[in-house]
Amino acid sequence: MFSQKLENVRKMTPLIHNITNYVTVNDCANVLLACGGSPIMSDDIDDVYDIATICGGLNINIGTLNRNTIPSMFMAGKRANELNHPVILDPVGVGASKLRTQTAYKLLDEVKFSVIRGNISEIKALAFGSGSTKGVDADVADEVNSENLETTIQFAKEFSKKTGAIIAITGAMDIVADYKYAYVIKNGHTMMSKVTGTGCMLTAMIAAYIVAEKSVGNDMLEAVAAATCAMGLCGEIAHSRLTKRDGNATYRNYIIDEIYNLDGKTLDEGAKYEMQ
Numbered sequence: 001m002f003s004q005k006l007e008n009v010r011k012m013t014p015l016i017h018n019i020t021n022y023v024t025v026n027d028c029a030n031v032l033l034a035c036g037g038s039p040i041m042s043d044d045i046d047d048v049y050d051i052a053t054i055c056g057g058l059n060i061n062i063g064t065l066n067r068n069t070i071p072s073m074f075m076a077g078k079r080a081n082e083l084n085h086p087v088i089l090d091p092v093g094v095g096a097s098k099l100r101t102q103t104a105y106k107l108l109d110e111v112k113f114s115v116i117r118g119n120i121s122e123i124k125a126l127a128f129g130s131g132s133t134k135g136v137d138a139d140v141a142d143e144v145n146s147e148n149l150e151t152t153i154q155f156a157k158e159f160s161k162k163t164g165a166i167i168a169i170t171g172a173m174d175i176v177a178d179y180k181y182a183y184v185i186k187n188g189h190t191m192m193s194k195v196t197g198t199g200c201m202l203t204a205m206i207a208a209y210i211v212a213e214k215s216v217g218n219d220m221l222e223a224v225a226a227a228t229c230a231m232g233l234c235g236e237i238a239h240s241r242l243t244k245r246d247g248n249a250t251y252r253n254y255i256i257d258e259i260y261n262l263d264g265k266t267l268d269e270g271a272k273y274e275m276q
Contacts, residue, residue, distance in 0.1 A: 002271055003264025005209055005226035010036035014211035017055035017080075018204060019043045019073050021063030021092065024197030027252065028059075028204040034260035035230070037208030042076075043069045052079040056086075057114075057211035059204055060107065063092035065100055073103075077111030086114040086210045086220075089165075090203040094118070095125030105129075108163065114210055115224055116159075117168035117203045120144055120152070127159045144173045153182045153276055166224050168206065170199060174232065176225045183225040186272040187232025189239045194248045195255070202231045205259070229271040234258035236270070 015038045020028050025041055032039040042051040045068075052058055058080040060073050080087045089111075094104040104126060107113075116126070120143070144152050153175055156167045161179035169175040174185035192198045206227045213223035238254035 001264075001268045002222070002226035002229060003268045005213065005223045006036075006230065006262065006264050006267055008212040008216055009208050012212045012215055013038050014057065014208050014215075015040065015055045016057050016059055016204065016207045016211065017042060017048070017051050017076060018059045018061070018207075019048065019069060019076060020059060020061035020090075020200060020204070023064060024200040027197050027201050027256070028061075030256050031201040031259060032204050032208055034256050035205050035208055037205075037211075039204070043072050045072045045075065048072045048076040049079050052076040052085070053083065056214075057207050058085060058087045059090070059207040060087065060111075061090040061092060061200055061203060062094070062100055062103060063090070063200065065103060070103055073107065074110060077107065081112050086207070086214055087111060088115040088117065088203055088207050088210070089113045090200060091116065091118050091122050091126055092200070094122050101125065113163065113165040114220065115166045115168060115206055116163065117170060117199070117206060119171055119199065120169050123156070123159065123167065123169050127155070127162075144169065144171055144175065149173070149184065153177060153184070156182060166221055168224055168228060170202065170228065174228050176221065176228055178221050181221060182276045183221070183228075183273050184276060185225065185228050185232060187229050187236060187270070189235045191239055191248070191251060192232075192235045192255075195252045198231070198235070198255070201255075202228065205231060225273065226267070226271075229273060230259065230262060230267055233267060233270040234262060
């Protein structure tokens, strides 16, 4: 069950190197602390080699991509690969600009990723070389639903086989897949889309879960699914606490609080998923 994955993180306090975007960097750091991990935010070319060396895993997020941090992403990614540390990619807004798209493709070519997490439009843009990404949000036309679920699962499995990474497609319905199996996850609340960076926060959480899993076991797919269920479930619980005068700022804080207070029993009982 997922409770063991949560407990692994709490026991091991995995140290995660984050090269992430400046919109959500503080929330990502706090979510890592809340789930039981430990964050280091470092993106300077003269710093990242040493930081990648001492951390257990690397989170690369291209949400506010710029020419100063791109070389750092490659240096840190290659160093993490040398050390056999898990690396996760969050290709925020890939397909929306030439810089994002070309950088994401080059990262896929030169860095081995354990996990790639994004919305369906971002993952399609990575896989097919073009997409309908609108800014950093998924295009409504790409939405995963009951009608296209089977084809989306097959797409995720094929992209996992091609990249060697676990593919996490997140939205109203989440798909976490390797080349053999897929979790279809239905935790979460629609209001999570009104808080900028819930996807970025999830990516940081996934990094903590897979680094902890690498130390004790071998089921990376289940670890990614556990983190995804945990984030969605905490979004549900946090929403239930809102009053009529609360808005998205309060909701963000409640989500982080619920991640901090989440226990294994609550996660196992509240996780909504099926395997295909």
